[in-house]
Amino acid sequence: MNNRKRTLIAIATSISLAVTCSQANAKPLLSNKTKTEITGATFFTGASVAGFIAGGPVGMVVGALTSVYFTEKSKKLDLVEDNLMETQAALATVENAAAHSYTVQEEKISQLEKATLAPLAFQVLFMTGDDELTQQDLQRMDALAQYLSDNQKLQVRLDGYADPRGTDEYNNVLSNERALNVVNALQERGVAAERIEHFAHGANKSVASQGDIEGYALERRVRIEVFANTDQQAVATSD
Structure with missing residues (x-):
């Protein structure tokens, strides 16, 4: 391994460690969505650097694509969870409406029965x-x-x-x-x-x-x- 490549590896390793330490010491003042985006970005940086170390420019591209994949997957999971919560809320609303409608019908039937005996x-x-x-x-x-x-x-x-x-x-x-x-x-x-x-x-x-x-x-x-x-x-x- 020539001196140029050793120097690049040392720099890449330092950058990866610095980014990781910076994330670990950050205060938890961000929302879940922001955390997800930052985590994806951090993973992107680390994966890119690691990819660069492993395979040069081609490895860096592979690492970048991998980080993007996991970031998008995390966003999709959050979207699915939000949709599930909305669906459950809508279902609860429908069930409540149906229960109310049933109660109203029962009251009407009871009133009709009483009217029959009036x-x-x-x-x-x-x-x-x-x-x-x-x-x-x-x-x-x-x-x-x-x-x-x-x-x-x-x-x-x-x-x-x-x-x-x-x-x-x-x-x-x-x-x-x-x-x-x-x-x-x-x-x-x-x-x-x-x-x-x-x-x-x-x-x-x-x-x-x-x-x-x-x-x-x-x-x-x-x-x-x-x-x-x-x-x-x-x-x-x-x-």
């Missing part, structure tokens, strides 16, 4: 001695039949009444006919017979004072009660 107010009133349903009553039967069609677990109880005028026999027949006419109206609208029960009470439940015409009017009626078939608990009553 009290109804159905009552049919009659003129004195009459058992026929008016046009307005038939419209109410339309609504009731639709409600029962939408809620197949519900059943209907009908109680017919009469005011105290007239004989007990007459009032018993009259209150029964009133209830039967409501039964027929519901069946004509598609409500199955086994879902309907009816009773006649005549004037036995009258609470109107004698001669109270307005009180009598409220007693000529069919009381409609809708209840759940599962537990026979009344859920809708009209008085």
Whole structure:
């Protein structure tokens, strides 16, 4: 080995050691990204010098390319990690949104179920001695039949009444006919017979004072009660 080459090797070695020592003594005040770039640059210098020592100019080029490769690879790993964190954050956001949406849907379903069991107010009133349903009553039967069609677990109880005028026999027949006419109206609208029960009470439940015409009017009626078939608990009553 000639003197020129020995001199170059000594200089290269000194430079490599100086760069390495300088990096080791530096204060950790840089960000991770900056550290990565400096580390790559240091590796570039060391690898270049080492390559130069090993193979002259060609070795230096190989060392430089190697340092660039590791620097770029480090950057790509950082990018992959950042993308992974962003993906995880987006996934967490989607999961939270889905959980919230599910909770909202459950609340809506619960509200609909409660609405299904909400009290109804159905009552049919009659003129004195009459058992026929008016046009307005038939419209109410339309609504009731639709409600029962939408809620197949519900059943209907009908109680017919009469005011105290007239004989007990007459009032018993009259209150029964009133209830039967409501039964027929519901069946004509598609409500199955086994879902309907009816009773006649005549004037036995009258609470109107004698001669109270307005009180009598409220007693000529069919009381409609809708209840759940599962537990026979009344859920809708009209008085």
